[in-house]
Amino acid sequence: MARRLAEAGHRVVVCDTRAEAIAEAGHAGIEPAATPEAVATAADIVFLSLPNPGIVRDVVLGPNGVVKGGARIVVDLSTTGPSMASAVAHELAALGIAWVDAPVSGGIAGASGGKLAVMVSGPKDICDEIEPVLAVFGRQFFCGEKAGSAQVAKLGNNMIAAAVILLSAEALAMGVKAGLNPQVMCDIINASSGRNSATQDKFPRSVLTGTFDFGFATGLSYKDVRMCVDEAENLGVPMVAGSLVRQMLAATKARYGAESDFTSMVRIVEEWAGVEIRA
Structure with a gap:
């Protein structure tokens, strides 16, 4: 997904715990960052693609987390459930940061080919704003404005x-x-x-x-x-x-x-x- 964003002409900065992922990203012209905070300092929109709710929460709200940077919109591509999404969205809203759920389905083949199903929920104006970026990943389905609906x-x-x-x-x-x-x-x-x-x-x-x-x-x-x-x-x-x-x-x-x-x-x-x- 990061590679597709870069190929679409976006400047992409990535943080990953796996050194091999950072190296692969570098070959695609993607800039490395040491922390989620560094990503959020460099980017207006931050995408998360992470294994479980606890990791998502830590990456967003923890030390050196996304919330420490200057990002305006956080988009969660992970599958983390509605409870965590609602809780994090509430905390970000108090800081003036928009949260959008955008879990994806379609596997590695769908991600590589830009044919993922992207389920989206969040403030309608924000979802409309990021729609062209999400289109890089695949087909979008708007599920409503309530955090966690997608x-x-x-x-x-x-x-x-x-x-x-x-x-x-x-x-x-x-x-x-x-x-x-x-x-x-x-x-x-x-x-x-x-x-x-x-x-x-x-x-x-x-x-x-x-x-x-x-x-x-x-x-x-x-x-x-x-x-x-x-x-x-x-x-x-x-x-x-x-x-x-x-x-x-x-x-x-x-x-x-x-x-x-x-x-x-x-x-x-x-x-x-x-x-x-x-x-």
């Missing part, structure tokens, strides 16, 4: 994205055990009413090949689904299937580690079924 939409999406991996794994494991070719079964599903993002994309790329490297960590998926179920409970909405997905991700994290790819849920189903779903 986060609710993103949590629902991510819960479904994980759920279809689990459901597809169970169906394909059944097919393989019955003697069906899993690639043919994926083709049938994708031409039929069961079509979903797992059988269309994730299984052909990362499961049938046995690589389990789609590009989204099990720990992050578990965090998103956990927040989704928690938010549903806060709103009084039953989330029975979502709770099962959360437990399956918890089992996957325990078995293969938080850094494993979230398609590793399939490996749990394979173990239980005694088959491998391979082309």
Whole structure:
């Protein structure tokens, strides 16, 4: 995403805890910064793309945080849930800094190609102002002015994205055990009413090949689904299937580690079924 901003002609300054990310950014003509405060001193608009709510809060409000610089607008591209978004937005508003939620979906391929879905919530005038910049990332969907609204939409999406991996794994494991070719079964599903993002994309790329490297960590998926179920409970909405997905991700994290790819849920189903779903 930073590279796309630079290629679109924007001056981009970046701070990252990973030295390799800073080095890669430098090759794209992006300027390094030592702290979030330094980014906010150099930029009028600061984008965040971070792993969890606690890190977002620290980067914005902590020592050497974004709030110490002179940025006018903070845009959170992370999936951090509505509660944290509302709390940070409230603190920034008191300082005259605008907060916009803009969680994205579409993975590494969507980010590289500028084809992400960008869910946006925040003050309408600010959202309109940054719309041309967000267009660099992909298609925008305005979810309202209330802080955290876009986060609710993103949590629902991510819960479904994980759920279809689990459901597809169970169906394909059944097919393989019955003697069906899993690639043919994926083709049938994708031409039929069961079509979903797992059988269309994730299984052909990362499961049938046995690589389990789609590009989204099990720990992050578990965090998103956990927040989704928690938010549903806060709103009084039953989330029975979502709770099962959360437990399956918890089992996957325990078995293969938080850094494993979230398609590793399939490996749990394979173990239980005694088959491998391979082309």
